[in-house]
Amino acid sequence: MEKLYTICIFTENTLGLLNRISGIFTRRRINIESLSVSETERKGVSRFTIVIKSDEREKVEKIVRQIRKIIEVLAVFGYEDKDLTYNELAFFKVESSSALEAKKILAGYQRAKVLFEDQRVLIIEKAGTEEEIYSFFKQLKPLGILEFVRSGRIALPSNERGLAQYLPEAEWVDNI
Amino acid sequence: MKDQRSDTLIEKESLPQASASPMTGSEATIKSLLEEGVDTIFGYPGGAIMPVYDALYHYQDRINHILVRHEQGAAHAAQGYARISGKPGVCLVTSGPGATNLVTGITDAMMDSTPLVCITGQVAAGLLGTDAFQEADVIGITAPITKWSYQITNADEIPEIVAKAFYIASSGRPGPVLIDITKSAQVALMTKEFTYTRCEKIISYRPRLQPKQDQVEQAAALINQARKPYLFVGHGVLIAKAEEELKAFVEKTGIPAACTLLGLSAISVDHPQYVGMLGMHGNYSTNKLINEADLVIGLGMRFDDRVTGNVAGFATKARVVHIDIDPSEINKIIHADAPVVGDAREALKALLPLVEKRDHSAWIDAFKQLDKEEFDKVVKDDLFPESGQIKMGEVIRILSEKTHGKAAIVADVGQHQMEAARYYRFSQTDGYITSGGSGTMGFALPAAFGAKVGAPDREVVAIIGDGCFQMTLQELGTIWQSELPVKIIILNNNYLGMVRQWQQLFFDRRYSFVELKNPDFITIAKGFGIEGKRICDREELDGALDTLIQSEKAFLLEILVEKELNVFPMVPSGATVSDIRLE
Numbered sequence: 001m002e003k004l005y006t007i008c009i010f011t012e013n014t015l016g017l018l019n020r021i022s023g024i025f026t027r028r029r030i031n032i033e034s035l036s037v038s039e040t041e042r043k044g045v046s047r048f049t050i051v052i053k054s055d056e057r058e059k060v061e062k063i064v065r066q067i068r069k070i071i072e073v074l075a076v077f078g079y080e081d082k083d084l085t086y087n088e089l090a091f092f093k094v095e096s097s098s099a100l101e102a103k104k105i106l107a108g109y110q111r112a113k114v115l116f117e118d119q120r121v122l123i124i125e126k127a128g129t130e131e132e133i134y135s136f137f138k139q140l141k142p143l144g145i146l147e148f149v150r151s152g153r154i155a156l157p158s159n160e161r162g163l164a165q166y167l168p169e170a171e172w173v174d175n176i
Numbered sequence: 177m178k179d180q181r182s183d184t185l186i187e188k189e190s191l192p193q194a195s196a197s198p199m200t201g202s203e204a205t206i207k208s209l210l211e212e213g214v215d216t217i218f219g220y221p222g223g224a225i226m227p228v229y230d231a232l233y234h235y236q237d238r239i240n241h242i243l244v245r246h247e248q249g250a251a252h253a254a255q256g257y258a259r260i261s262g263k264p265g266v267c268l269v270t271s272g273p274g275a276t277n278l279v280t281g282i283t284d285a286m287m288d289s290t291p292l293v294c295i296t297g298q299v300a301a302g303l304l305g306t307d308a309f310q311e312a313d314v315i316g317i318t319a320p321i322t323k324w325s326y327q328i329t330n331a332d333e334i335p336e337i338v339a340k341a342f343y344i345a346s347s348g349r350p351g352p353v354l355i356d357i358t359k360s361a362q363v364a365l366m367t368k369e370f371t372y373t374r375c376e377k378i379i380s381y382r383p384r385l386q387p388k389q390d391q392v393e394q395a396a397a398l399i400n401q402a403r404k405p406y407l408f409v410g411h412g413v414l415i416a417k418a419e420e421e422l423k424a425f426v427e428k429t430g431i432p433a434a435c436t437l438l439g440l441s442a443i444s445v446d447h448p449q450y451v452g453m454l455g456m457h458g459n460y461s462t463n464k465l466i467n468e469a470d471l472v473i474g475l476g477m478r479f480d481d482r483v484t485g486n487v488a489g490f491a492t493k494a495r496v497v498h499i500d501i502d503p504s505e506i507n508k509i510i511h512a513d514a515p516v517v518g519d520a521r522e523a524l525k526a527l528l529p530l531v532e533k534r535d536h537s538a539w540i541d542a543f544k545q546l547d548k549e550e551f552d553k554v555v556k557d558d559l560f561p562e563s564g565q566i567k568m569g570e571v572i573r574i575l576s577e578k579t580h581g582k583a584a585i586v587a588d589v590g591q592h593q594m595e596a597a598r599y600y601r602f603s604q605t606d607g608y609i610t611s612g613g614s615g616t617m618g619f620a621l622p623a624a625f626g627a628k629v630g631a632p633d634r635e636v637v638a639i640i641g642d643g644c645f646q647m648t649l650q651e652l653g654t655i656w657q658s659e660l661p662v663k664i665i666i667l668n669n670n671y672l673g674m675v676r677q678w679q680q681l682f683f684d685r686r687y688s689f690v691e692l693k694n695p696d697f698i699t700i701a702k703g704f705g706i707e708g709k710r711i712c713d714r715e716e717l718d719g720a721l722d723t724l725i726q727s728e729k730a731f732l733l734e735i736l737v738e739k740e741l742n743v744f745p746m747v748p749s750g751a752t753v754s755d756i757r758l759e
Contacts, residue, residue, distance in 0.1 A: 011380075012380055015327070016315055016316070016319065016325070016327075019316060020319050020320075021263045027320070058507075061507075062504075062507070063506060065503060065504035065506075065508075066504050068503070068504065069502070071323065071324045071344060071378065071380060071381045072380050073380060074379070074380045111277050141339055171626050
């Protein structure tokens, strides 16, 4: 039975690292469901959030160990959905003729709002889990979606640990 | 400079922290290599690396640069050098095809954990990404096959990056690293003074040498409880230079020890507890008794598929202790009941006081019993054939006797590789150098040369098949030019022997494109200024090997061997180790 696993990788901000990391997945024929990278609260440290599907936890553990081998990787953690607080963002573009209907649908959802509106189009932003976004998508689809984009998941584990515990080295200057 | 309007000199505005004579990037590169103790470079010049070669010109007395004939030869030579000396092998090549020609060798080094530092030239920074002449995305191409790589566009970075490269290549589980230096960085002047500090640690990379005490204790407990323990000695023992500790451990615990292909010579074949070689073409007893053991100890080995056969049928009655420096190898193939992450030498030192003195002679005897069967069915005919063409086994036997098991055998890939591994009586460490994980044909000729450079006082003998030889034979030129006495034996059966064997056993003798029409190897060698001799009769064998060994210059001995010889025993692909066949 396939489950979603989220892998969080802390790395130095080096060129070519994305290539090396994605190579680990490609080699094992694992499709990346979503990928998000950005700088963390510490300068020079980047955070990758990668979501994959797997039928075996052991397979994911092996991948995590392989990623840890990469020189510029500082720390790697794998999580199941139950360990995380996670969300992603989606934008939906509909024709202005459907705007009224769309706004009615929107009203029934939390964290959905109008981002942009003119005589041609209406762009809606929706935040939520993958399932929430998918059900919003299904509701909106009959109105005719012109264009749609998802951001990919970001997630934080629900435990009390943070970067200071993961990366105890005090060699970087904290940069909030 | 002088002010034109007066007789005073004008002070030239000095740049902050510039040294008295600012250094170019290429000079910094050579100086950095010298700081790392590099005495040998295997290389091939070209447009994008010319500034470095120009800087090298002034250091010829301090660095021995060896011009190869193909960059692949440089990579394999650097591997041979690294394997025998333990120091990282250094390659220097140009951009584009020069760099891509290294790919096979780098892959090989990655698979066999060999420390290599490859420096490739690259087009000027302004041309990157424009499909310039001899431009190639080397960093992208080598990402999956290097431990680390970096592209230098700023000359100031050179000392730090070179230091990091050498540290990464040789520490933890060794491997190849690649530094791609743009031509603009090579010609640019550094804006700061050249200072060099060896890299001692990297924040994001912390290999564990000293194992955790609780892991060691757990392993020791299992070892002490075991009734039929079995030790697998791998490449990690040679890398860690743990031969003495291994001997002490084996003698205290009384455990039988078998070697993987790359672990050969870590323990002398004459040691009473040495039971043979593991693997697809290993010994009969070593494979058959794996499923009788109640504890297997993997020491510096990675449970490669050639050793395990069908994993479901491997060590079925045994618990597993896995000692390795690479934590990602633990539980990768085989579940470890007692993992120990650390350097093989440190692990053995930590285990020694905790393991108890035992005697397992009865268990070891079981190996010797099966050895008799292997001797009767396979070994006797391989080593002492009474008629027919010369066999590979007997060549290795006589060579072993004449060199007292102390030569460094550099084997290429195929049947001859297996015969050399099986029949050479290794009595000195670092005695067997081959392409294991990758099985790269063409490895041996340049690697033998590299090994000779790394250990000039040791007899180095390359054992090469007729197919393999033709893959890198241009390196005969390198050998000739260097004047090093590399000894080469070609075991010629006019076939791609290993493939032919499989076609015979598993494809109903459909010999699909494995027969080779070979050239006159002796004439070719002579063309490269190397003496040679061809023999095909048993009577000539002894004398010919004497000539080879006694030669003070490079020598090529071509021996025509039995054409359709098969290497046995064999664990067929997909079978379990218990299903090992003697015929």
